Amino acid sequence: MKNRRVTMQDVAERANVSKTAVSLAFNNSNRLSEATVKNILEAATELGYSQDPAARMLRTRRTDSLGLLLPQQLDKVLENPYYTQFLQGIGQTCQREGFTLLLAPPLRGSMLKTIPYAAVDGFIVSGLEHDRGEVNALRQRGIPFVLVDSELHDDVPSVEIDDSEGIEALLTHLLDLGHRRIAIVAIETGTEGGYTHWRGPVLRRMQGAISALASHGLTPESAGITVLEVPCTRAGGASAFNKLWVQSECPTAIVAFSDIIALGILDAAREADVSVPGEVSVTGFDDLAEASWSSPSLTTIRQPIEAKGRLAAEYLVEAIAGSDSTRDHHQRLHTTLLVRNSTGPSPG
Amino acid sequence: MKNRRVTMQDVAERANVSKTAVSLAFNNSNRLSEATVKNILEAATELGYSQDPAARMLRTRRTDSLGLLLPQQLDKVLENPYYTQFLQGIGQTCQREGFTLLLAPPLRGSMLKTIPYAAVDGFIVSGLEHDRGEVNALRQRGIPFVLVDSELHDDVPSVEIDDSEGIEALLTHLLDLGHRRIAIVAIETGTEGGYTHWRGPVLRRMQGAISALASHGLTPESAGITVLEVPCTRAGGASAFNKLWVQSECPTAIVAFSDIIALGILDAAREADVSVPGEVSVTGFDDLAEASWSSPSLTTIRQPIEAKGRLAAEYLVEAIAGSDSTRDHHQRLHTTLLVRNSTGPSPG
DNA sequence: CTGAAAGCGCTTACAG
DNA sequence: CTGAAAGCGCTTACAG
Numbered sequence: 001m002k003n004r005r006v007t008m009q010d011v012a013e014r015a016n017v018s019k020t021a022v023s024l025a026f027n028n029s030n031r032l033s034e035a036t037v038k039n040i041l042e043a044a045t046e047l048g049y050s051q052d053p054a055a056r057m058l059r060t061r062r063t064d065s066l067g068l069l070l071p072q073q074l075d076k077v078l079e080n081p082y083y084t085q086f087l088q089g090i091g092q093t094c095q096r097e098g099f100t101l102l103l104a105p106p107l108r109g110s111m112l113k114t115i116p117y118a119a120v121d122g123f124i125v126s127g128l129e130h131d132r133g134e135v136n137a138l139r140q141r142g143i144p145f146v147l148v149d150s151e152l153h154d155d156v157p158s159v160e161i162d163d164s165e166g167i168e169a170l171l172t173h174l175l176d177l178g179h180r181r182i183a184i185v186a187i188e189t190g191t192e193g194g195y196t197h198w199r200g201p202v203l204r205r206m207q208g209a210i211s212a213l214a215s216h217g218l219t220p221e222s223a224g225i226t227v228l229e230v231p232c233t234r235a236g237g238a239s240a241f242n243k244l245w246v247q248s249e250c251p252t253a254i255v256a257f258s259d260i261i262a263l264g265i266l267d268a269a270r271e272a273d274v275s276v277p278g279e280v281s282v283t284g285f286d287d288l289a290e291a292s293w294s295s296p297s298l299t300t301i302r303q304p305i306e307a308k309g310r311l312a313a314e315y316l317v318e319a320i321a322g323s324d325s326t327r328d329h330h331q332r333l334h335t336t337l338l339v340r341n342s343t344g345p346s347p348g
Numbered sequence: 349m350k351n352r353r354v355t356m357q358d359v360a361e362r363a364n365v366s367k368t369a370v371s372l373a374f375n376n377s378n379r380l381s382e383a384t385v386k387n388i389l390e391a392a393t394e395l396g397y398s399q400d401p402a403a404r405m406l407r408t409r410r411t412d413s414l415g416l417l418l419p420q421q422l423d424k425v426l427e428n429p430y431y432t433q434f435l436q437g438i439g440q441t442c443q444r445e446g447f448t449l450l451l452a453p454p455l456r457g458s459m460l461k462t463i464p465y466a467a468v469d470g471f472i473v474s475g476l477e478h479d480r481g482e483v484n485a486l487r488q489r490g491i492p493f494v495l496v497d498s499e500l501h502d503d504v505p506s507v508e509i510d511d512s513e514g515i516e517a518l519l520t521h522l523l524d525l526g527h528r529r530i531a532i533v534a535i536e537t538g539t540e541g542g543y544t545h546w547r548g549p550v551l552r553r554m555q556g557a558i559s560a561l562a563s564h565g566l567t568p569e570s571a572g573i574t575v576l577e578v579p580c581t582r583a584g585g586a587s588a589f590n591k592l593w594v595q596s597e598c599p600t601a602i603v604a605f606s607d608i609i610a611l612g613i614l615d616a617a618r619e620a621d622v623s624v625p626g627e628v629s630v631t632g633f634d635d636l637a638e639a640s641w642s643s644p645s646l647t648t649i650r651q652p653i654e655a656k657g658r659l660a661a662e663y664l665v666e667a668i669a670g671s672d673s674t675r676d677h678h679q680r681l682h683t684t685l686l687v688r689n690s691t692g693p694s695p696g
Numbered sequence: 697c698t699g700a701a702a703g704c705g706c707t708t709a710c711a712g
Numbered sequence: 713c714t715g716a717a718a719g720c721g722c723t724t725a726c727a728g
Contacts, residue, residue: 005490045488048487048488048490049488050464050488050489050490051464051465052406053464053465053466053467054402054405054406054409054411054467055406057402057405057406057467058400058402058403058405058406061402063402063467064465065450065467073439073443074435074436074438074439074440074442074443074449075436075437075439075440075443077439078432078435078436078439079436081429081432084426084429084432087422087426088422088423088426088427089423090422091421091422091423091425091426091451091453092422092423094422094453095421095422095423095453098455098456100450100451100452100453100455100462100466101422101450101451102413102448102449102450102451103439103448103449103450103451104448105439105442105443105448107446107448108446114448116398116399116401117399117401117412118401118448119401119402119405119411119413119467139396140393140396140397140398141398142353142396142398290641293638293641
């Protein structure tokens with residue numbers, strides 16, 4: 001009863017032609033006479049034939065699909081509206097170039113395992129803060145890839161933003177408002193050994209902070225300056241606030257490394273009846289739509305999320321098409337400080 | 349210079365074993381002696397070998413990937429936060445079951461073209477309001493699929509919500525508030541011939557509206573009742589409002605078939621200095637996060653979006669695993685009316 | 697514990 | 713305009 005798949009061979013026999021003709025009928029029908037094509041297509045329909053994508057991929061060495069390699073589980077990733085925008089950017093390029101998009105989260109906890117299995121022509125790698133062999137695995141795989149918001153490698157095309165510029169602007173803004181007790185809430189990357197061991201965008205943001213502090217004679221070790229790491233979620237932000245607010249010396253400003261964290265901080269502050277920016281100023285990073293709707297609206301750094309996705313996909317498509325120049329693409333996009341209502345003068 | 353791909357054969361030769369052993373080393377290493385595995389893996393690393401997903405798929409007849417068949421371009425689809433939630437639900441199941449997720453929008457404008465090309469073990473079909481041969485193409489493809497928010501087919505598993513129940517509750521709420529001049533803003537499906545020719549969820553929502561109207565002696569043709577269709581976007585909602593507000597008899601209530609449309613209506617009303625709900629009540633459908641943040645907050649129907657995605661993926665995974673009972677799965681989930689601040693008594 | 701051999705279903709020069 | 717043949721790179725009974 002387990003009937004064999006209908007293959008090209010079956011269609012060819014039914015239509016009294018060769019497999020070549022069947023293949024041509026589906027892929028290059030103008031190379032065949034109209035009658036032949038019609039004949040073949042009819043036979044195919046009657047038999048319920050459908051081309052096999054795997055076989056075609058094996059033969060053509062093409063999948064017409066881009067892979068988005070993600071550092072976290074799919075549902076966690078999508079919790080952050082950041083990724084929706086990023087996906088839209090990638091989606092635009094995919095659409096235009098005729099690629100589908102494979103979302104490839106870690107398999108059994110490991111990105112290393114998903115890299116060799118995904119049937120794609122190339123990868124966009126997002127948020128690889130700390131390369132633990134992934135880049136090597138990607139190289140071994142032998143297909144092009146583009147790093148976005150990741151630790152950089154000279155010979156791999158990359159798209160990123162000027163992280164340090166952004167945080168520097170934010171901290172300068174706060175320092176100018178008189179704040180000297182400042183908490184920096186970074187994104188957890190799992191890197192051990194404190195911020196001096198960080199690597200990717202989070203390190204670069206930290207460097208921006210350090211440079212702003214330095215211009216006021218401060219360092220992350222100065223009294224009043226706190227650095228902590230939380231997961232990049234709303235809950236992470238809330239927990240950060242709660243940790244900070246039991247300290248003997250509460251900060252007068254909290255710099256979150258992402259909007260979603262900042263929004264969580266706002267939640268927790270409201271919960272604790274702490275006035276923002278009256279008692280504490282809060283800043284974010286990204287400029288998600290939510291940042292302007294929150295109350296108070298969030299002072300933050302705008303970054304071109306969608307453009308990042310679009311560009312990364314464009315580079316990847318170029319590299320797939322065989323352009324050698326792609327490896328020279330290292331795009332660093334600029335950011336803008338948006339001052340809204342969550343920041344104000346230091347109290348007292 | 350264009351060096352041939354490194355294949356299993358090369359690794360086998362280098363390690364002085366058979367291709368079988370190489371395959372085993374990567375997939376079933378416990379069936380080989382430790383020494384052999386080590387030897388093979390070393391040879392593979394030295395040569396820069398990587399398994400070929402296409403070849404493996406062809407052989408095993410498995411891709412370990414689910415396809416999400418989308419009715420619109422990727423970037424358009426992702427504009428609606430609805431899909432982010434839906435993707436999260438699917439993502440949970442994918443993660444648990446070890447599948448990646450292929451986003452498969454129409455290729456060169458046609459879903460029919462993407463169906464035969466996607467390398468997936470099954471499809472989730474979302475929002476296929478009007479089947480124009482897609483279901484047949486899916487059948488021809490010979491792999492499982494489940495329909496979500498789509499026109500129903502008895503022998504295909506489906507997951508949907510009780511659309512008519514939701515809109516009925518909404519209209520009853522408005523009628524009870526005294527509204528008799530009501531505009532119904534439906535989602536454009538491209539079906540010709542007026543609402544009697546609609547098919548999927550939009551038809552079911554219309555039926556809910558009709559049934560609520562009937563209990564007050566009204567029909568969609570009654571004076572004061574307007575029906576129009578717009579694209580499911582914020583801009584679509586705004587255009588609906590602007591069309592309605594130039595009519596001689598403005599409606600006192602607008603029922604949008606989705607939150608994103610309702611939010612667009614709110615935008616346009618604010619723009620036109622029309623008070624909601626003072627001059628006109630507005631309702632949505634979905635209960636996106638945005639619906640509670642908007643001002644005024646939106647009266648709407650909550651539906652379990654994430655659960656829908658999760659369930660659909662679960663059914664699909666079951667069907668892929670070969671369960672015959674799957675085709676009996678027709679899940680219809682319930683909705684809840686949420687009365688917030690965008691609705692009030694009919695003016696005058 | 698390891699190997700020889702068949703075959704998954706397609707496309708593509710090449711020849712006519 | 714059409715066909716015979718090779719081959720893409722892998723896995724899996726089967727045999728030893």
